[in-house]
Amino acid sequence: MKDSASPLLSDFANYSMPVSDLFQQPSTAAEWEQYMLTEEQIKSFCENGFISGIRILSEEQVDVLNTELVTLQAAGPEKKKLFYHYESNESEDPDKVLFHAIGGWRVTPGFHDLIWSPAYRMAAYQLLGCSFRLFHDQLFCKPAKHGGVVAWHQDFSYWTFTKPMHHLTCWIGLDDATKENGCLYYVPGSHKWGLLPITGLTGDMDAVTEVLSPAQNEVFKNKVANELPKGYASFHHPLTMHGSYANYSDRPRRAVVINAMAAETFGNTEHYERIDALHSFPPMEQDKVLDSKFFPLLFDGDKELESLNFPTVNKELLYNTK
Numbered sequence: 254m255k256d257s258a259s260p261l262l263s264d265f266a267n268y269s270m271p272v273s274d275l276f277q278q279p280s281t282a283a284e285w286e287q288y289m290l291t292e293e294q295i296k297s298f299c300e301n302g303f304i305s306g307i308r309i310l311s312e313e314q315v316d317v318l319n320t321e322l323v324t325l326q327a328a329g330p331e332k333k334k335l336f337y338h339y340e341s342n343e344s345e346d347p348d349k350v351l352f353h354a355i356g357g358w359r360v361t362p363g364f365h366d367l368i369w370s371p372a373y374r375m376a377a378y379q380l381l382g383c384s385f386r387l388f389h390d391q392l393f394c395k396p397a398k399h400g401g402v403v404a405w406h407q408d409f410s411y412w413t414f415t416k417p418m419h420h421l422t423c424w425i426g427l428d429d430a431t432k433e434n435g436c437l438y439y440v441p442g443s444h445k446w447g448l449l450p451i452t453g454l455t456g457d458m459d460a461v462t463e464v465l466s467p468a469q470n471e472v473f474k475n476k477v478a479n480e481l482p483k484g485y486a487s488f489h490h491p492l493t494m495h496g497s498y499a500n501y502s503d504r505p506r507r508a509v510v511i512n513a514m515a516a517e518t519f520g521n522t523e524h525y526e527r528i529d530a531l532h533s534f535p536p537m538e539q540d541k542v543l544d545s546k547f548f549p550l551l552f553d554g555d556k557e558l559e560s561l562n563f564p565t566v567n568k569e570l571l572y573n574t575k
């Protein structure tokens with residue numbers, strides 16, 4: 254790290270590289286191979302809009318992040334200023350608590366370095382089909398006994414202030430996630446439904462069903478529980494319908510999410526109808542590539558992989574790349 258007297262030291266957005274040795278990085282192109290997704294996994298992602306069961310963190314790394322999470326959940330006013338969004342209980346109902354924060358990567362070294370996790374970066378490169386940047390991270394934590402829901406939604410409904418739609422979400426469990434403690438659910442194939450409006454993230458779990466066609470509501474019955482041991486991840490497409498139910502169990506259900514976007518993603522803020530929701534977000538200009546220090550390049554395919562070939566999605570078919 255640089256000058257320890259710098260007033261900016263505590264904002265890890267100033268470091269567009271890992272700041273600790275929490276994650277060992279590949280030093281040659283061949284060393285990426287151990288993290289490579291198979292053709293089968295990529296095919297399944299294209300068909301269903303998600304894949305699951307990918308290990309990102311060791312037990313020790315989970316412990317480091319959970320220790321840092323305690324400080325993030327107790328953040329004072331100075332630290333809160335670094336977040337783009339911070340709600341100790343997004344639902345406002347004390348019986349249905351959902352801690353939701355965006356921007357933890359700026360506040361502690363472990364959450365900062367997580368976005369450079371090689372297992373994450375290799376999979377994200379293959380699923381986006383191109384070099385990519387951090388869009389932002391998120392924390393979704395439900396306490397034991399009175400954890401709230403995350404209502405069914407598509408991520409891109411919330412992200413139309415960026416374009417084109419070439420984004421990817423990685424959900425990483427910080428606790429074993431099961432049906433009992435409110436694991437995520439996916440609706441396979443829903444990434445082919447097109448963009449739906451925002452119908453709320455907390456409160457009524459099923460609010461989105463009001464805007465679905467009868468055929469889509471029928472497909473909803475095929476929802477699958479994304480049960481995962483801690484340290485494991487699922488990846489989903491920006492239009493895949495997902496949500497999670499309440500946690501009445503004796504265990505918390507904590508998770509960290511990494512949201513990535515193609516390296517050439519532009520601001521689209523001009524006519525964005527929820528501009529107030531962006532007041533703590535990094536600056537974004539209409540039609541300008543989002544390439545400031547707040548959107549670090551996480552993977553440069555040409556640089557990292559040299560001439561090695563890794564299977565990727567067909568990005569033109571899967572995303573709106575124009």
Ligand SMILES: O=C(O)CCC(=O)C(=O)O
Pocket residue numbers: 393403408422423424436437495496497508510
């Ligand atoms: O953790 C949850 O329950 C919700 C996560 C989510 O919405 C996401 O990963 O995009």
Ligand SMILES: [Fe+2]
Pocket residue numbers: 406407408495
């Ligand atoms: Fe989501």
